[in-house]
Amino acid sequence: GDSVTQMEGPVTLSEEAFLTINCTYTATGYPSLFWYVQYPGEGLQLLLKATKADDKGSNKGFEATYRKETTSFHLEKGSVQVSDSAVYFCALLGGYQKVTFGIGTKLQVIP
Amino acid sequence: EAGVVQSPRYKIIEKKQPVAFWCNPISGHNTLYWYLQNLGQGPELLIRYENEEAVDDSQLPKDRFSAERLKGVDSTLKIQPAELGDSAVYLCASSLGYRDHEQYFGPGTRLTVT
Numbered sequence: 001g002d003s004v005t006q007m008e009g010p011v012t013l014s015e016e017a018f019l020t021i022n023c024t025y026t027a028t029g030y031p032s033l034f035w036y037v038q039y040p041g042e043g044l045q046l047l048l049k050a051t052k053a054d055d056k057g058s059n060k061g062f063e064a065t066y067r068k069e070t071t072s073f074h075l076e077k078g079s080v081q082v083s084d085s086a087v088y089f090c091a092l093l094g095g096y097q098k099v100t101f102g103i104g105t106k107l108q109v110i111p
Numbered sequence: 112e113a114g115v116v117q118s119p120r121y122k123i124i125e126k127k128q129p130v131a132f133w134c135n136p137i138s139g140h141n142t143l144y145w146y147l148q149n150l151g152q153g154p155e156l157l158i159r160y161e162n163e164e165a166v167d168d169s170q171l172p173k174d175r176f177s178a179e180r181l182k183g184v185d186s187t188l189k190i191q192p193a194e195l196g197d198s199a200v201y202l203c204a205s206s207l208g209y210r211d212h213e214q215y216f217g218p219g220t221r222l223t224v225t
Binding site for chain 1 (some may be wrong): 114115151152153154155156159167202204213214215216217218219
C-alpha cells in the first residue's frame with residue numbers, strides 16, 4: 001500500500017535559519033503530494049501541494065518540489081520565523097482517492 | 112465562511128461507556144472524512160462519505176464503531192463500548208468532492224478513556 005516517511009522531530013531552529021524537512025513516499029501510479037501544517041490548538045490546514053512530477057508547490061515562503069525519480073517531496077524555507085513553529089505533515093493522495101499521512105515533524109523556532 | 116465544526120472538543124469517559132462525536136462540514140462540501148490521530152502519529156482514515164453514502168469504511172472497526180451522515184450534511188461518529196486504546200484525537204474533514212485535492216480539517220475531539 002501507499003506510505004509516507006518523514007523525518008522525525010522535533011526540529012529546533014533559530015529564527016532566520018534554513019529549514020528542510022525530508023519526506024519520501026511509496027505509491028503506485030502518480031499520486032498528488034501535500035504538506036499540511038498544524039499550529040498549536042488548531043486543525044490541520046493545507047500548506048502547499050503538487051499534483052505531478054517536477055511541480056513545485058509554494059506558500060508563505062515554503063516550497064517543495066515533486067521529485068518522481070527520488071520519490072521525494074522535501075519541504076524547505078529559507079528563513080524561518082517563530083510563527084512557523086508547528087507540526088508539519090507530508091501526505092499523498094493515491095489510489096481510490098485515499099490520503100495517506102506521514103507521522104508529522106514538530107518544528108520549534110526559537111528567537 | 113465558517114470552517115469545519117466539531118463537538119465536543121474534549122471528552123473523558125470510562126471504558127465500556129458509549130461516546131459520540133459530531134461534525135458539521137463546510138457548506139456545500141459533499142465529501143466528509145473521519146480520521147483517527149494517535150499521539151505522535153499522522154491522521155488515519157476511518158471512513159469517507161460522498162454525500163450520505165459511505166464509500167470507504169474499510170478502516171472502521173465495525174464491531175464497536177459506527178458512523179452516519181444523514182441528509183448528506185452533518186455526521187456523527189459513535190463508539191460503543193469504548194476501550195482504553197480508543198484514546199486519541201478524532202478529526203473530521205470535508206472537501207468539495209472526492210477529486211478535490213484540498214481537505215479542510217476541524218479542530219478535532221480529544222477523547223480520553225479511563
